[in-house]
Amino acid sequence: MSATARSEDAPAAGEIADRLREADFVRLVGAATGDALAASGVLARALSDRDRPFQVSVADLPADTERSTDADLTVAVGRTDPVADCSVAGAAEPASETAFVVARELDTGPDVALALAGCVADGRAAAGAVAEAAEAAGLERRPGVAVPTADLIDGLAHxxxxxxxxxxxxxxxxxxxxxxxxxxxxxxxxxxxxxxxTILDETARRRVASLVALRTVGDDSVPSRGGHAVERALRPFDGGPFETVGGYADVLDAVARERPGTGVALALGHDVAEAALDAWRAHARRAHDAVADATTGRYDGLFVARAETDAAPVATLARLVHAYRSPEPVTLAVTDGAAAARADDRALESVLSTAAEGVDGTAAATGTTGRARFDVETGAFITAFREAL
Structure with missing residues (x-):
């Protein structure tokens, strides 16, 4: 059965802050994305500053979240959830942007680098309060590439x-x-x-950025959206617990999918940087291997990448293939029992819900991204998705 998110419409930041202020115990249920993880961290730190008990969990789909905790208020972060009291869905703007404003409404000083990293992980430029706070905090862009490590070989490879x-x-x-x-x-x-x-001058950093841009989107086979996607990796902001804010974003996104417990600890500000980097490297290796080995198929309006191993991280596979390989406006990445989709400008909630219902699976989507799980052959789900599309 499909579990497409259909809880109440996302309330304004002021209303969310009022509900957090009144609750004795808050449960934050985040999607397994860098933006949702960062937003959960921003909200959790605000609650901690107000001495308010909370619990944070991260899961691929709403159906995977633990329901046993008796919380006064359950907040879905990075998506809506049928059993949540309210949501910071990340549809109109990154969830981290909304969470940042909520934290300010609670009279706390949210971590600017964390919120900014969440916006970068979401793929949309920070605007409004986060952008203004970053400027005020002196988080400036510089030439170079957005990697989390001082070693550029490690950073570029992963x-x-x-x-x-x-x-x-x-x-x-x-x-x-x-x-x-x-x-x-x-x-x-x-x-x-x-x-x-860390010892490169501005000229050398520009050379690295040019190298990355040319090697990434210089080939005619790369779709035009690749030029936009690569911008996230260029001219990074300095700040956060890693070498760049963009590198922080990359780690958050990877660890949310690879090792959620470590991800929550990282978002809460605990000293788990090395463990997070290990998870980031492992996730990157699996994702890039999946892109290289995927069997692809092109249909009218849809590009499908079928992973050769069920260990492939399908959400990252879908994002990378859509940005750098797909000639179609919608991309579907599939592996045994799981799928993820990306679209240029089409909302995928209805498409994934219909496809999942057709094979008795489960799905959830926010805007142009979504996930699904099923117990049929991958070919059957691809057919269901094509028909729903």
């Missing part, structure tokens, strides 16, 4: 903000930097500091 010839392959990343004239020292396997981004 970034899921981009998809290029070096993606998932530290040796290829080292070779690309070496060809571009950078001094590559040490082992080219990500195990040591080989190209230290």
């Amino acid at each position: 970034s899921t903000l981009v998809r290029g010839p070096f993606s998932g392959d530290p040796e290829a990343a080292a070779a690309a930097l070496d060809d571009a004239g950078f001094d590559v020292d040490g082992p080219a396997d990500g195990s040591g500091l080989v190209v230290d981004a």
